Amino acid sequence: MMQPGAGLLVSIILPALLGCVLSEMPSLPEKAEIIHSVAHHFHLNSVFPLEIQGEGIDYGQSVVKIRRYLSGSRIFTFSYLYPDTMVRLGVLNVMLSTEKSEESLRQVNFSVPLSNTVWLAFMDSDSSVEELFINIAVPFDCEFLVAQEEDGCIIITEVYHINAALPLQTCRIGNWSSHIGMSWSSMTFYQRRRSLQNTVFRAGVLQGPATSVFKGADGKIMKIGSYIGHIWNILQGIMNFSTSYYTAADSAFGVEMVNGRWNGLLGMIDRKEIDVISTDILMDRKRLGIVNFMNPLFEVRTYMFIRSPKKSDMDWENFLKPFSTGLWMAILGVILVLSVFYFIGIKVCRKYNEESEGIWTFRLYDSVFYIYYSFCQQAQSDPVVYSTSCRVLSVTTYLTAVVLLVGYSGFLISYLTFRTTELPFTSFGHFLQAGTHRLGVLSNSTHYVHFKESTNPNMQQLFLRYIFPNKADHPKSFLEGLQRVCSKERYSFMAPVFIANGFLKELPCDLVAIPEAYIPATATLAIEKRSPFQGLFSHNIQKMRRAGILQKLRKDFLFSKLINVENAKSPADIDEIEPILAILLLGIALSCIVLLFEIAASRASSYTNSVAKK
Structure with a gap:
C-alpha cells in the first residue's frame, strides 16, 4: 500500500510548492475554489455542504456563504438531501471544519453509503488525520478527501481503510495554491489502491471442469487450478491478497429454499461464512439479491442431453440416394445402348478389317460387361480393337463414366460422413409433445430456479410435469446426471455444454445435445453484497481481458470443452x-x-x- 505522498509525482508537486504562499487556513472564497476544483475533477455538478451540529452560528453562516460562492460556478448546492438522492446524483459532500465533526462523521458512516459519493473535509494544520478517523471506518471504495494546510499550501489527501485489522491508509493526491490552482496526481483510483496488503479472503469453491481443487494430506483445500483457478491466482498476485478455501457441505451452488434462506455456496456467503465464490457460477437475477457478480468471464449454454439414438437397420437406399431415380434409369439405359453399339462396332470391324480375326468369340453380354467395367473405371485387355470408331466409343464411355463416378463417390461419402442424427425431439416444445423422456436438472442449481420462474409456457409445463415432482431425486452433480442418461432408459439431463464435453470420456455411452433445447447463461465469479472490493476485482479482470490473458486461458482450458456438440461430426463407420x-x-x-x-x-x-x- 502506498504511503502518504507516494501517489503524487514530483513533476506535479514541485510547481505547486513553489507557489504556496498561504500562512493560514484558506478563506471562504478559496475554499469555494477548492470545492469547485474537486467537483470538476470528479465530474460532479452537485455539492452538499454539511451543517454539523455543535459548530455554532459562525459555521452555519460559512455554509450559507459557500453556497453563495458556488452558485455562480454552475454547481448546484443543496441544503438537504435524502440518502437515495445523494447516491443517485453523485454528490460532493463538504465539511468546512472538523473541530466537532467526529460524532457527525460516525453517524454519516452508518446512515449514508460512503462508497457512492465523494467526501471533502477541511482540517486545521495542527489536527491529526489519524486521530480523527481512529474510530471511523472509511470503506475501501470510498473517495474521502482531507484538505489540510502544509508548508503554506493546501494538501489534498485521500483516506480509507482496507479492513479493520489494518491502520488508516493515506495517499497524497493533489495540492492547491492561490497562484497555481489545483494540481492532481496522474495515478488513477485503482492504481493508488492496487494492494490489499495480504488481506485474507474466505473463498467458496466447487470442483468442476472449469475449476480444479487440490487438497492436502489433511483434506483441506490448498489451491485451485484450471481456468477459474488460474484467473484467481493471477488476481492474488496483482492485488496482493491471500485466500482461505471452503466448500459447501451439500456440494451445491445453492438455491433459495421455502423458508427464504439459501443453501450451498450462496447460503454460506449470505450467512457471512465466506467472502467470495471463486468458482464459475452462473449469473442469475435471483442471486443478485445476495451477491454481486464480477465481470463476465465466458458465455455458456446449458443443453438438454439424451443418449444418442440407436442406429436403424442398414438402409439399402443410402447407396441410391446420391442420384435420383430418373438419373439411375438414364445411366442404365446408356449402358445398354452403348453395349449394343459397341457389339455392333466389333462385328463391323471383323467384317471389314482382316486384322480383327481374333475377336469372333466376342458376344453381346461380353459387350455389356465391357461397358460396365468402363463405368467402374477398370482397365481391360480384351478384346483387341483396331477400329477407330470403337476406340472413339470407348473414350466417350470412359469420359462419361468418370464424371458420373466422381459425382456419385463425393455425394455418397459426404452423405455417410456428415449425416444428421434422427432425434426424437428438437426443442422443449417437441419434448412436451413427445412425452417419451424424463427430465432431470442439477439439484439446488440455477437451472432449477430458471424453470421454476420462467414465464415461457413450455418451461412452466416442464417444471410442473417433470422437474418439481422429482425434486428430491435430482442428481447432486453434473457427472451423476450424465451417468443417469446412460444408465436409465429415456432420461434427459440439463448440463452446460463445456461440462458435458469434459465428462464424455468417463461415460459408458454416447450423448447428443438437443439443438434447440438450451438455456443461455454467463459464468463469472461472485462476491458478497456491497463488498468494497468488487470494483477492484472487476477492474483487474477487465485489465486481464484487454491484455489477452483471459483469451489465452480460455484457449488453454476451455476451447476443447466448448465444442458445439449439436453440430458435432462423426466419421462413417462399418x-x-x-x-x-x-x-x-x-x-x-x-x-x-x-x-x-x-x-x-x-x-x-x-x-x-x-x-x-x-
Whole structure:
C-alpha cells in the first residue's frame, strides 16, 4: 500500500510548492475554489455542504456563504438531501471544519453509503488525520478527501481503510495554491489502491471442469487450478491478497429454499461464512439479491442431453440416394445402348478389317460387361480393337463414366460422413409433445430456479410435469446426471455444454445435445453484497481481458470443452457400409454356387463324352 505522498509525482508537486504562499487556513472564497476544483475533477455538478451540529452560528453562516460562492460556478448546492438522492446524483459532500465533526462523521458512516459519493473535509494544520478517523471506518471504495494546510499550501489527501485489522491508509493526491490552482496526481483510483496488503479472503469453491481443487494430506483445500483457478491466482498476485478455501457441505451452488434462506455456496456467503465464490457460477437475477457478480468471464449454454439414438437397420437406399431415380434409369439405359453399339462396332470391324480375326468369340453380354467395367473405371485387355470408331466409343464411355463416378463417390461419402442424427425431439416444445423422456436438472442449481420462474409456457409445463415432482431425486452433480442418461432408459439431463464435453470420456455411452433445447447463461465469479472490493476485482479482470490473458486461458482450458456438440461430426463407420458388405458376401456366395454348378456340369459333360466314346 502506498504511503502518504507516494501517489503524487514530483513533476506535479514541485510547481505547486513553489507557489504556496498561504500562512493560514484558506478563506471562504478559496475554499469555494477548492470545492469547485474537486467537483470538476470528479465530474460532479452537485455539492452538499454539511451543517454539523455543535459548530455554532459562525459555521452555519460559512455554509450559507459557500453556497453563495458556488452558485455562480454552475454547481448546484443543496441544503438537504435524502440518502437515495445523494447516491443517485453523485454528490460532493463538504465539511468546512472538523473541530466537532467526529460524532457527525460516525453517524454519516452508518446512515449514508460512503462508497457512492465523494467526501471533502477541511482540517486545521495542527489536527491529526489519524486521530480523527481512529474510530471511523472509511470503506475501501470510498473517495474521502482531507484538505489540510502544509508548508503554506493546501494538501489534498485521500483516506480509507482496507479492513479493520489494518491502520488508516493515506495517499497524497493533489495540492492547491492561490497562484497555481489545483494540481492532481496522474495515478488513477485503482492504481493508488492496487494492494490489499495480504488481506485474507474466505473463498467458496466447487470442483468442476472449469475449476480444479487440490487438497492436502489433511483434506483441506490448498489451491485451485484450471481456468477459474488460474484467473484467481493471477488476481492474488496483482492485488496482493491471500485466500482461505471452503466448500459447501451439500456440494451445491445453492438455491433459495421455502423458508427464504439459501443453501450451498450462496447460503454460506449470505450467512457471512465466506467472502467470495471463486468458482464459475452462473449469473442469475435471483442471486443478485445476495451477491454481486464480477465481470463476465465466458458465455455458456446449458443443453438438454439424451443418449444418442440407436442406429436403424442398414438402409439399402443410402447407396441410391446420391442420384435420383430418373438419373439411375438414364445411366442404365446408356449402358445398354452403348453395349449394343459397341457389339455392333466389333462385328463391323471383323467384317471389314482382316486384322480383327481374333475377336469372333466376342458376344453381346461380353459387350455389356465391357461397358460396365468402363463405368467402374477398370482397365481391360480384351478384346483387341483396331477400329477407330470403337476406340472413339470407348473414350466417350470412359469420359462419361468418370464424371458420373466422381459425382456419385463425393455425394455418397459426404452423405455417410456428415449425416444428421434422427432425434426424437428438437426443442422443449417437441419434448412436451413427445412425452417419451424424463427430465432431470442439477439439484439446488440455477437451472432449477430458471424453470421454476420462467414465464415461457413450455418451461412452466416442464417444471410442473417433470422437474418439481422429482425434486428430491435430482442428481447432486453434473457427472451423476450424465451417468443417469446412460444408465436409465429415456432420461434427459440439463448440463452446460463445456461440462458435458469434459465428462464424455468417463461415460459408458454416447450423448447428443438437443439443438434447440438450451438455456443461455454467463459464468463469472461472485462476491458478497456491497463488498468494497468488487470494483477492484472487476477492474483487474477487465485489465486481464484487454491484455489477452483471459483469451489465452480460455484457449488453454476451455476451447476443447466448448465444442458445439449439436453440430458435432462423426466419421462413417462399418455400420454405414453394411449394404456393400452384404452385396459382397452375396456375390461371393452366388459365385460359389455357380462354380459348383459349373463343376457339376463339366463332370456331367465329361461323363457323357466318355460314355459316347465307348
